[in-house]
Amino acid sequence: MFYYLERDSRFRLGDRGCETPTLGLGEEIVMTGMSETAVEREIRLTIQRLADGWNRQDARLFSLAFTEPHDYVAINGHQMLRQSREDNEDMHRQVWNRLYPEGSRIELNVTGIRALTPDIAVAHATSENEFVAAGEKRSLAGSLTLVLVRSEEGWLIDAFHNGTREARFAGHLDQDG
Known part of the structure; x- marks a missing residue:
């Protein structure tokens, strides 16, 4: 094809x-109708909306970065396929209440965006999550792979995969992977 x-x-x-x-x-594939720079800027704004929702612990804002429905793979590998925005909201409320009751701050750094078609793109980002657990400041480094689609609402995340960059989770791997 x-x-x-x-x-x-x-x-x-x-x-x-x-x-x-x-x-x-x-x-x-040459982008039409919009320069690649404008597309990248719009995709970065969607990813920033995700971070803003997380940092405010605003599950509704966080879920608005996703399509209806979407696929979501959590940092522990748990797959939630074809979930609704409402399911995403509920899940993140539970995550914040159970794991981050004292708050959490995430910083997302987009490391690459590649257009697959004019309406589908893959983005990669690193994440730095700082939080307090049992009164102690902690952090967790992650890596995201996102498939985004252009919709009437702008660029939205259709598939989200969150992984860790922490050595304690990948101790059996050497630096070359």
């Missing part, structure tokens, strides 16, 4: 037999 550019400057998924010029999957 290949992406091809229609006369109206929109990409479509087709096959080699189509008469329209094609680009092979994996080749660079």
Whole structure:
């Protein structure tokens, strides 16, 4: 299957037999209608909305960064597939109440954004979560992989995978992975 550019400057998924010029999957796809910089800026704003929701412990704001429904893989590997925004809100209220009753502050640093099509992108970010547990300041370093889709609401997260960068969780791996 290949992406091809229609006369109206929109990409479509087709096959080699189509008469329209094609680009092979994996080749660079030129964004149309919006510069890549504007797309990256919008995606970064969605990721910032996620961080803002976390830092305010505002489950509604946090969940608004996601599509309805979406897939979510938590830092412990627990998969929540096709969950609603409401499910996401409920889960995060429980996380904040149980794990972070004294608050938590997360910083997300986008390390890469790659457009797969004009309406689908993959973003990678690192996270630094600072919190208090049992009266002691702690931190947890993570790594996020996000699949975002362009919607009427802007760029939203359709798939979210949260992993840790902590050596204590990956002690059997050497630095080369």
